[in-house]
Amino acid sequence: MLLSLQNAGLFQTFSPYGRLTILGRAQNMPPLNNNRHEKFANEVAKGVRPADAYAKAGYAATARGNDVCASRLLKDVNISARVEELQERAATRTVVTVAGITEDLLRIAAKAEALESPAALNVARNAKMDAAKLNGLVIDRKEVGAPGEFDDKSVDELRKIVEEGAKKFAGVPFLKEMH
Structure with a gap:
């Protein structure tokens, strides 16, 4: 033994x-x-x-x-x-970690910036944005409606608009818990 x-x-x-x-x-x-x-x-x-x-x-x-x-x-x-x-x-x-992915993205950005061409600079920008999103520094948001469209609405009217919009997603499991 x-x-x-x-x-x-x-x-x-x-x-x-x-x-x-x-x-x-x-x-x-x-x-x-x-x-x-x-x-x-x-x-x-x-x-x-x-x-x-x-x-x-x-x-x-x-x-x-x-x-x-x-x-x-x-x-x-x-x-x-x-x-x-x-x-x-x-x-x-x-093992894949946020730190490892961030490091890879920043390495890609640095190499792309060194090329100094417009296409490479676009790649560098996208890599840096991806790294920022991955680390919670940037949150994608989308506004629905025209600017100021909801300014003249009361709280009750806004709730009704939100509820009608939520009906579109009624079949999505994670949204059922929010009601």
């Missing part, structure tokens, strides 16, 4: 009670030595059902069934550690 934990790239220690405690995982675990185990771990990490990953890894169907055999493989410390590491890597790569 101890050897397989070391092979899985895990740090370990014994507690005062003689039980093994896993402290942390080493970074960048190498691929598993068994090619079929590595293929199985990659498929499971992608979200493939373990029984299907078992077949994709090149194992032949058995009388026990792929579910049983796949379950047995997942109990292997090396394989489960490899699956976990692959999933962690994928999660790290796919």
Whole structure:
């Protein structure tokens, strides 16, 4: 058991009670030595059902069934550690944040401004506006009606106009809560 934990790239220690405690995982675990185990771990990490990953890894169907055999493989410390590491890597790569998108937009704007052509400056302006909207600095608003059209209306008349306008959106779920 101890050897397989070391092979899985895990740090370990014994507690005062003689039980093994896993402290942390080493970074960048190498691929598993068994090619079929590595293929199985990659498929499971992608979200493939373990029984299907078992077949994709090149194992032949058995009388026990792929579910049983796949379950047995997942109990292997090396394989489960490899699956976990692959999933962690994928999660790290796919994290998209407002800060990251904003950074990308501002980089696009800077490159476009350096070109100094009218089209490039338009791209730079749009990228900066997108970054501002993303960060809540700009809110798109649209006025309905001509300027001053509602100035001579009473509060009751304005409510009636708003209610009639809201009837157009009665089927929209989030607006039902507002009534």
